[in-house]
Amino acid sequence: MELSNKSSKGKLIASGVIPFAFLVILIAYIFGPGSELLDLGVPLPEITMEKVDFLDSEIQVTVRNTGPIPVEVAMADINDRIQPAAVEPDRYLQRYETALVRIPFEWNEAEPYRIGITIEDGTRFEKEIEAAAPTLEPSLELVGFFAIIGTYVGIIPVMIGLLWLPFIKRISKQKYHFFLALTVGLLLFLGIDSVEEALDVSDESLADSFNGVLLVSTVLLISFLGLNYTGEKLVSRAKSSRITKPVAIALMISIGIGLHNFGEGLAIGAAVGLGSIAFSTFLIIGFALHNTTEGIAIAAPLSREKKVIGKLAAMGLIAGAPAIFGAWVGGFVYSPFTSVVFLSIGAGAIFQVIIIILKWIREEGDKNLSSIAVVSGIAAGMLIMYVTGMLI
């Protein structure tokens, strides 16, 4: 319909606004002052202890009001024994507001602790820590340490994986498709892994009010759609610009893997930060092995290209370096909420990359996604990841 004058434009706006106005009236009627329709039940206060830091002679707890009503932090205890403490900036917490509770306490390393916070109505909330370990104080030395670990886990393995490029270059089209499909398998596994990790973190440390599953799916989908849009643009522009379609695809893959590796860095940094040294050693070895396969994923689409050394190095950095930033964030400023968000973004990115590669195989090949090369490639990719994943 063509709008020819102002009155019809006004009608258009009105027809858009009127239902909205009715909606506002409806909400006001249900929730507004004087409404007794929803005056059911008693709202229960709830707080969540999102983070516990063990400092010199002091335990610090980050408390968030995750209930429907404001609360006051009134008392702190360690192992159910009342302790004098301080709350900063103050004890009044509005919905979703956080405060830092500082409990001076001579804690012992590697011992378990139960941290209790009591609010003004006498309700006590508890958080259990399996083993106390000194919280990392950010220092340049540690920043460097995490950078080195990130390099070992992210950049070097990805670069090693890229060294398979000459090998992939020399093989037949069938085998080339096998390696592309292998990449799909690898990524599929990583994507599922990220989702699982995100759900685990939200289960353990996020309050119910954050709706863990819905948070993960929302962020994942937004990440997927956003990257899908930019990815399509990049690939379609590839036709007219200097970069070729395989390069565009490899770039998208390395961005996706980079976002995923940021999540891996978070996991390592958080594990070191929480003092589980044995666990973090495992993580480092496991991720390093596992990430060489990510190099193959980037190398595969580029195998038909020439003069790719520089591009490969750049893509290796894009895919690997975020592990360093992840380790910094995870080690110094761990928060379960940002962890879940980053892991979900990574998962969305990976699923998007899978779609790109599948499309590429379909166009490259004979419009066929069920050839023996593709099917066995995806299966082999999943299996490789499963086996190397067991090392983590």
Place this chain on the structure above:
Amino acid sequence: MVFILLVMFGISAVFVFPTISQAESEQKVFVTHSGAVVKTTGEVLDPLYTSATVEFDPMEYLRDFNYGRISQLADGTTLREFTVIANDDEIMEVSPGIFYNVWTFNGTVPGPTIRATEGDIVRINFINNGEKQHTMHFHGIHPAGMDGVFEPVGGNGGQFIYEFEAGPVGVHPYHCHVMPLEEHIVHGLYGVFIVDPKEKRPAADEMVMVLNGLDTDFDTENNFYAANTIPFYYQHHPIQINTDELIRVYVVNMVEFDPINNFHLHGNLYKYYPTGTDIVPSFYTDMITLSQTERGIMEFEYKYPGKYLFHAHKVEFSEKGWIGIFLVNENKERIESEGYGT
């Protein structure tokens, strides 16, 4: 690519570096259990070292004995009349910043200490201004109809007159006996009933300590323990006594949920009279274990001045508030008399 790396670095820096340069102006100060002094820019959460602005004063309750309105019956027996009003809607700040719905006899937890001499007639005009049914059930010897169990008194002004002869000699609890009993007790409907022997005990500095607990989150575990309701009160406000003066403490254990409680005295031992029914002590000890409503009389004198703890040696209880201090002062009278005597 460089752009992406820069963005990543920027995001990380925003997260990481504020925590590196954290210089703040410190304002308030508090002292920990181990004596360390800690500064904070925020508020102090401290059930121990801040002065509690509680409505109930444990120091006043400690030595407050109610002997009733006294009159003589025709046969010369002493009649002691008391009025006790039950309530169940009061919200009290039981520990700094923590509010709890207490159920009370005459507005306090524990209720008034009722004191009579063996053989006196005790008459209690009981008025229930609460919303629920309540009663007064005395431990001791009395007719079945005065037991406060099968005669629930309705809320909003229900009345009942309890009348019985005081006995036996000793220290006894009284409490509401309406079901669910645990709930009515835990919320605070209890108090102490002392029956003195006809031949008075020796003069002493007498005090009452009800050992009780508060389950503020209703999970059938106590969040606080105390002597006389307010956690840590006597640690922050020591009980002043004198050297070489007989101290007599009427102790009643009203803790629910936990099967036992106990009473440990520092720097001294006490003579213990279980239930106070005998005038000869059964034990000379610094540690007595008490089950629900178990009670007794403790007598001791301090030789040396100074600060002495008394607390549950079930340390969980003491670290949740059942702890106090006797501040023993030099007894000036004795010093002077000794000086003149020699």
